[in-house]
Amino acid sequence: MVSISFLNPLSPEGKDIVRELGSFEGISDDIPELRRLVTRNPSQEIVDDKEIPSNYLELALKRIEWYIKKKHDREFNSRRYSFLSDYSITKYDVISFYLLCQAIGVKFGPNSRETRVMVEAQGDLIQERMGKLSIQESRLMVDQSLAMLLHDDMVHWTFFQELLSTRKIRLTELVLDNGELILNEEDFLHRFGSRIKHRNPDSMYQLLIGDELKELIMVKMIMQETEDYIKQVHEKARVMVEPNPILLELADEVAEVLAEPMQHYGYGSGRSGGPMKAGPLNPLAFPPCVKKALEGIKSGGRNDAIVLFMTPFVSYARLYPDVFRMNITKRVSDQDPQLQITENEVLPLIYEAAQRCVPPLFDDQPQEKVNINAKLGFGMHSTLKMEHEGETTWYTPMSCEKIKLHLPHLCRPDDVCKKIGNPLSYYNRRIWEVMNLDKEDSDSEDNPSSNNVDNIQNSDIQNSDIENSANNENKNSDDSNSGEG
Numbered sequence: 001m002v003s004i005s006f007l008n009p010l011s012p013e014g015k016d017i018v019r020e021l022g023s024f025e026g027i028s029d030d031i032p033e034l035r036r037l038v039t040r041n042p043s044q045e046i047v048d049d050k051e052i053p054s055n056y057l058e059l060a061l062k063r064i065e066w067y068i069k070k071k072h073d074r075e076f077n078s079r080r081y082s083f084l085s086d087y088s089i090t091k092y093d094v095i096s097f098y099l100l101c102q103a104i105g106v107k108f109g110p111n112s113r114e115t116r117v118m119v120e121a122q123g124d125l126i127q128e129r130m131g132k133l134s135i136q137e138s139r140l141m142v143d144q145s146l147a148m149l150l151h152d153d154m155v156h157w158t159f160f161q162e163l164l165s166t167r168k169i170r171l172t173e174l175v176l177d178n179g180e181l182i183l184n185e186e187d188f189l190h191r192f193g194s195r196i197k198h199r200n201p202d203s204m205y206q207l208l209i210g211d212e213l214k215e216l217i218m219v220k221m222i223m224q225e226t227e228d229y230i231k232q233v234h235e236k237a238r239v240m241v242e243p244n245p246i247l248l249e250l251a252d253e254v255a256e257v258l259a260e261p262m263q264h265y266g267y268g269s270g271r272s273g274g275p276m277k278a279g280p281l282n283p284l285a286f287p288p289c290v291k292k293a294l295e296g297i298k299s300g301g302r303n304d305a306i307v308l309f310m311t312p313f314v315s316y317a318r319l320y321p322d323v324f325r326m327n328i329t330k331r332v333s334d335q336d337p338q339l340q341i342t343e344n345e346v347l348p349l350i351y352e353a354a355q356r357c358v359p360p361l362f363d364d365q366p367q368e369k370v371n372i373n374a375k376l377g378f379g380m381h382s383t384l385k386m387e388h389e390g391e392t393t394w395y396t397p398m399s400c401e402k403i404k405l406h407l408p409h410l411c412r413p414d415d416v417c418k419k420i421g422n423p424l425s426y427y428n429r430r431i432w433e434v435m436n437l438d439k440e441d442s443d444s445e446d447n448p449s450s451n452n453v454d455n456i457q458n459s460d461i462q463n464s465d466i467e468n469s470a471n472n473e474n475k476n477s478d479d480s481n482s483g484e485g
């Protein structure tokens, strides 16, 4: 029988498991029973013995690794993590959950990327585990969990204030009557049955609430509890003398697992094989529309050009140029965990373009800085803060078609434009060519043109520089066309 704590380690049953363990003593010792459970799982695929978690700490890291690989690795094989959905590991899993929350709370705090990943991983893991249960089992689990989480039969919508403010749930997803949440079928039929005409009230219940909404509320509430627990740990850790070194070590290992996508999945060998490399921006590879926008908008449409066009282009070109090929939604912090590149390279370039507008955009519309942050996914706030990330979506760059429609004055197509449908694809194609040319140039000792390719950090984008870049680009384009396969 599945225990509630397998879905919600913060339930009373989960807390009992932690109490039973007592202390950190022996926390990194091997647990033969855990290895046995993992290896005997019929759906488990084991490629290497090292993949089998041997203790609580390794199991904790596997939880995070599962989420990161599932999200970023296109060759992700779920069978290598089958043990995570096997309820026979419950008591080990619960301890590993607490270890993770404590490590992250102590070292990174509640407004960190690590906390976000932990909370999202917990949500995804619950859904994964629910998917392995029979309908009857999952209904029972959801009903039991909700009974614990909601405390009361009658729940006013204000109870979900925190979930609503963190956007884990939207008000429109809830079915309310006089401000009270309706989840139970009997309650639904009692309140709405006589008002539903020409429809079967039972089907209406299934359509509007059913298993899905209940499960969603349960998952989001457990995610919120996980976040709250990390916050509590963090508060306590601030007054503690010395955090347990095991937790600090685990926190470092979590950070390593989180850094992995940048080393492996989002960065690769270039155009011919793996994903496109993310690296410093190179103005030589910018498409004509971006160069035009960098010169400054003088003929209207300043807001759209800077906020809707430049912000997504510059941020994706710098942080996640392969977004369309990878087709995996990410947040800015997935690519730039400390937001340093965003603060030091992405925003300055966007602001520079805004400043060159006539009149300078922020002189009369300083609020557009907030809109820029919103398009980067950080909500409507004046500064970029991790705690706001996810309030809005990180906008992907506009297609050429849209630019031609909404910002026609920016589009001055050249030969490369005939082969692409988005300025970002132009950039990826050109940067590969520019980088190859640069390599050829630097290989040739006599060729002084190797200095042509400057990274944008070092280049002051004055109008003359853009003109020079454009001239260089024409030359490069001519040179490279012949070699294009």
Ligand code: SF4
Pocket: 287, 288, 289, 290, 399, 400, 403, 404, 410, 411, 412, 413, 414, 417, 421, 422, 423, 426
């Ligand atoms: S065709 Fe596309 S990439 Fe080329 S200038 Fe126009 S909008 Fe930019």
